Amino acid sequence: MTASKRLVVSCLFLVLLFAEANSMGLKVGFYGKTCPQAEGIVKKVVFAAIKKAPTLGAPLLRMNFHDCFVRGCDGSVLLELSNNQAEKNAVPNLSLRGFGVIDDSKAAIEKVCPGVVSCSDILALVARDAMVALEGPSWEVETGRRDGRVSNISEVNLPSPFDNITKLITEFSAKGLDEKDLVVLSGGHTIGMGHCPLIANRLYNFTGKGDSDPSLDSEYAAKLRKKCKPTDFTTAIEMDPGSFKTFDESYFTLVAKRRGLFQSDAALLDNSKTRAYIFKQATTYGSTFFTDFGVSMVKMGRIEVLTGHAGEIRKMCRIPN
Numbered sequence: 001m002t003a004s005k006r007l008v009v010s011c012l013f014l015v016l017l018f019a020e021a022n023s024m025g026l027k028v029g030f031y032g033k034t035c036p037q038a039e040g041i042v043k044k045v046v047f048a049a050i051k052k053a054p055t056l057g058a059p060l061l062r063m064n065f066h067d068c069f070v071r072g073c074d075g076s077v078l079l080e081l082s083n084n085q086a087e088k089n090a091v092p093n094l095s096l097r098g099f100g101v102i103d104d105s106k107a108a109i110e111k112v113c114p115g116v117v118s119c120s121d122i123l124a125l126v127a128r129d130a131m132v133a134l135e136g137p138s139w140e141v142e143t144g145r146r147d148g149r150v151s152n153i154s155e156v157n158l159p160s161p162f163d164n165i166t167k168l169i170t171e172f173s174a175k176g177l178d179e180k181d182l183v184v185l186s187g188g189h190t191i192g193m194g195h196c197p198l199i200a201n202r203l204y205n206f207t208g209k210g211d212s213d214p215s216l217d218s219e220y221a222a223k224l225r226k227k228c229k230p231t232d233f234t235t236a237i238e239m240d241p242g243s244f245k246t247f248d249e250s251y252f253t254l255v256a257k258r259r260g261l262f263q264s265d266a267a268l269l270d271n272s273k274t275r276a277y278i279f280k281q282a283t284t285y286g287s288t289f290f291t292d293f294g295v296s297m298v299k300m301g302r303i304e305v306l307t308g309h310a311g312e313i314r315k316m317c318r319i320p321n
């Protein structure tokens, strides 16, 4: 075979390989033929749930993030074990709520197309629809994930609210996400609540001398001290005061004013790229945040997914088949 023929053959091989990889992977409308009702069912369940309890939207988004960052987006955060050693039992997951919304969606889908739609896809769809219900962005969710069979408390090593920017960038990069994804997805903190113990060090004893975190606006710190007493372990406070039930751009205005709740929020000012993004969103009319959020959520939804014949389609989202 001549060199040019060999080149053509290798190119053809690469094209075929790429097509195969695509067909084995995720795509928008994966259930178009096998369960066309699935996405509509999820939307109906989510909208009804959020209408009743608007604060459920935030933990549902967070649940999607916590699923994807541990063992990939495989629904492992939904599993329960009799020994209470599943991901769900790890400290950062104890404040997750809304598992009933996943179960209700799954049960309604199983009635019309049993054994077809994965719990990991349902979780991705639920997170998107919850943001739409909170007046936030919409994006096309890729589907075709399959469910994992393993969930282990010891594997939960999520980014921490005490992380600095270097650690956050490393953690996101390990999942194929860059600085832009980090700052964009942190914008998820435009909704929801955080618990007092996670900011007590910033308010009361930052360097062990009874001081507060200099990267936190001092007026805001004083307000927070009124809400969170040093030994308060239970109170939750709004991460985006005034609009914590609405998905909007105000997270970036807050962080720009050094009013981000966690050290991990404030840390986004310590890197030139993430800092530039924050100031751009906080100051430019016609923010790109909504579009960017959808793009980064789709990227997050691709983390270490099981597709093709890997994993399974769970019958019930809390237990492997």
Ligand code: HEM
Binding pocket: 057, 058, 059, 061, 062, 065, 095, 096, 159, 160, 161, 162, 163, 168, 182, 185, 186, 188, 189, 191, 192, 193, 194, 195, 196, 198, 262, 264
């Ligand atoms: C960058 C690293 C991140 C860290 C360190 C972090 C940390 C936290 C912490 C500590 C809480 C409060 C939990 C509580 O007190 O109950 C929280 C809440 C929340 N996080 Fe994050 N998070 C990060 C990224 C994300 C991402 C990527 C998303 C989604 C795209 C997200 C969405 C949320 C939401 C919606 C809440 C509110 C939950 C509720 O109200 O129940 N976070 N996060």
